[in-house]
Amino acid sequence: MQLIKLLINGKEYEVAVKKNWTLLYVLREVLDFTGTKCGCNTNDCGACKVLIDGEAVNSCVVLAHKAEGKNIITIEGIAEGSKLHPIQEAFIETGAVQCGFCTPGMIITTKALLDQNPSPSRDEIVQALDNNLCRCTGYVKIVEAIELAAKRLRGEA
């Protein structure tokens, strides 16, 4: 076991990890950040995405000790207290949420996209979702949600 420090949602956690533990495992099983989901553990579905220094990354393929010193944001860190982020509101309003299992990962991907590109085209949105699988929605309302969130964050709606 190795003692490491992880900066998650602005707070520092000291945690003992094994070398082969992934960030996903530490988030869910050690620190109880269970909003981050596991759908495949093979880097294919995006349910486990977190922001690492602003990039949306699958936490199932990041070793926990490699995330030391980085700024990690999980789905629990998107809202401000009980005030939802405009991306979250847009997902709710457009009906982009069904079973909800892919939703945290989708929102993390959206956050990274809109932080970097406030006016993405439809093509840029679906490209950004290339590593996020959903079996419920056909992605239609997820794309709509992202368009609505982008508009609102630009102050246009």
Place this chain on the structure above:
Amino acid sequence: MKNKKLVYVGNNRPIRDAALKVTGQLQYTADMKFPHMLYAKMLFSPVAHAKIKKIDTSKAEALPGVKAVVTYKNSPRIPYNSSMRFYEHKIPETEYLFDDTVRFVGDRVAAVAAESLEIAEKAIRLIEVEYEELPAVFDPEEALKEGAPEIHPGGNKVAEIKTEAGNVEEALAQADYVFEDRITVPAIHHCAIETHVAIATYDSRGKLTVYSPNQNTFAFRIIISKVLEMPMSKVRVVRPAIGGAFGGKLEAVIEPVVALLAKMTGRPVKMELNRRESIVSTRTRHAGVFYIKSGVNKDGTLVAQDFRVILNTGAYATSALNVSGAMSHKVFKVYKTKHMRFTATPVYTNTPIAGAMRGYGSPQAFAAQQIHLNRVAKALNMDFVDFQLKNLVEPDGVDPRFNSPHGNPRPLDCVTKGAEAFNWASRPKTEEQGRFKRGIGMAIGSHGNGCFGAHRDVTAMVLKMNEDGTATLFTGTHDMGNGTVTAETQVIGEILGIDPENIECIEADTEATPWNLGDYASRGVFVSCNAAKKVAESVRREILKEAAQLLEVPVEELDLVGGYAVSTKDPEKKATLCDVIVHGQRVNQREIIGAETFASPAGVTSYGAHFAEVEVDTETGKVKVLDYVAVHDVGKAINPMYVEGQIEGAVQMGIGYALTEGLELDEKGKVTNNSFKKYHMLKASEMPRMQVLLVEEGEEPGPFGAKSIGECSTVPSAPAVVNAVSNALGIDFKDLPLKPERILKAIQVQK
């Protein structure tokens, strides 16, 4: 109540738990932990068919931290069927918790419960098994041949189910033309993003509680109490949030094993399958081989149709009879044809178990029928839309077998509306630009609304009023994210004149909610929302009684509007629901509560028509779906936004069924595309432009005229896409999925 303007039914409403889902606060089963919880792992068979000659668990048991190792040697040997739905359900019982024979790669051999997942994984690797391999068979037609390896005593044919109307032979003989096709559809996997997971606890009182994301808590209770020989009062099944199901969580797959481990250890036990295990060892949609014969006249009238289908049910019976039976009925619901026959033969093979999956037989039957009829229409030189319009049932149509009405079937409206939105008539049928060929295709489909006619179809509910005029609903509905419970609150809100937001819901728990048959067969709207309506009407009557006394006006004069009981004659005479409920408590010393059982009175049918444009790259064989229109006859949309959501998701699944999905086995029976990397479900970038339209002409017995959408939505999708590809290339494809290799091969043969 009639002719009243609807306030909540017909609204676009986010699902009730959406805020919990976007924040990560909602607890799914995998997110739950109990003090001193053990972690379980399963050992799955690496061979397709074998007798377990020797199994040595001593090394695993000796590993520190291992609390239980279970195999066929130390588990109860009680046969069961994991798809049992109700207490005396008679279906073949071919499963055991563990058996001394394995019948497919992925079959259960042993399970371990240990202090940590790491220890459980290590222990599994320490179990030594010697297999005496037996001959295996993977193809259902091969499995039917004489001398084929026998998978269960009595042979591989589970049953033969036949249903017919009119005189098929005579009608075929008299038809101008007869067309025949052999069409095959693959096994596909549900791919819910949440894998199978369950937690069981067992306490010192001998009480077992099982938490699992499942579609049928009450049936799971029956199965678990049977295999563990426990009274039902000592077995509780709870459904936390479900991270997608699509039928894959309708059967008790891992729950009986997890329950056994908890009982053996007296500790909470959690088992979470990984993706590979979920794909290989849980359930699939039945693969099938269809032989279809159609008699048609020169003018395009379909006069007779004969289906013979061999269904691959995999290694165990589970849903074999249920799916074959359901499939047999569907094709009698769509065309005016009086002479039809459907013969289904489910067959055991040494392949993953086929079970329930969205559509429950309809996606297979309509894929085969619609691909076949597209070819028939072409051969008659008739536009496929015209063929549909000539033959589809009219609103007063009947099932030719019983002369019973279909309800208010609107497939014609779906086709007409869709053809117009898609510009079917004016759009070029095919286009060619260098190596790219484009084409358009369409298909229709249908699905039912519950189990009426097959067996009991019942949902019970309890609804009680709170002092402030809000309400609490106790519902056995297993919402899978499709919004059934939200729809129930809209229906109740409409009847009671209160905002659905003010109705809190306790869901699917065998000890907290009344009995429900389970969430399958597209029962959610037609049956369970009807139950919600019935219980709300019962509570409404009680509220009105109290209000009449409080306001001193006759009951008949009162209505419930916007949180008030109000006189329809004198709007000044009104009281808040709070005043009414408190009046009941204070003056009459009573609770306003309703408990009702609703039994479905009818088997009505939902319909849809899908239109697709595709582009085929003739060099790579890749198909892109460019444009899509889906129209569905839903009677009345209670929550249109979520009806659309069902259809949009169903199209993703349908295009996958047509083009990219399908389990692939190697020569030893091992699934080779056992990961999301290799099992190709569609990504956002692969989805077409899509327009969804609804036909809302009302279905009399449905709640506010509503009928189902969840399963019907995926039925016409795959054949619409396959027909578009066939039309684009001028090749009649008869085997799904149309992966690039298959398309390239067909282009070569064509040349």
